[in-house]
Amino acid sequence: MMVERKNNEILVRFSAGTKAYKIRSILDYLRYEELTSKSQATEKAIDILTKESKTVRWEKIKKEIGLDD
Template sequence: MKVERQKDEIVVRFSAGKNASKIQSILDYLRYEELTSKSKATQKDLDLLLKETKRGRFDKIIIEMGLDEKDYR
């Protein structure tokens, strides 16, 4: 592993190997941290978004299957 600091970035180099999936998991987490670091969303905001998303997906499935949505609410 090689770590280099370049201006306002840190560059990390790994030799190719069998642990690529573990490295990718760590990189995914770091990317998540980078993307959410300035977020002002609260847990309540996230819960509401998740609820709306699930409802929209559920409604779409009911329509696609041709089911009567009254039976599922």
């Protein structure tokens, strides 16, 4: 593995023999960290949004399968 810093980026190189699926999960986590690093959302706001979206989705599912009587 080789780590190199260029301008505003960090490059990480792995040998071709490294299993890609193992690297992918780490990269997914790092991408999440990158995307959320400047977020100002609070845990409470995220919880409220999650609850609202689940409620809306459940209502749609109930209607689709005929449970909205």
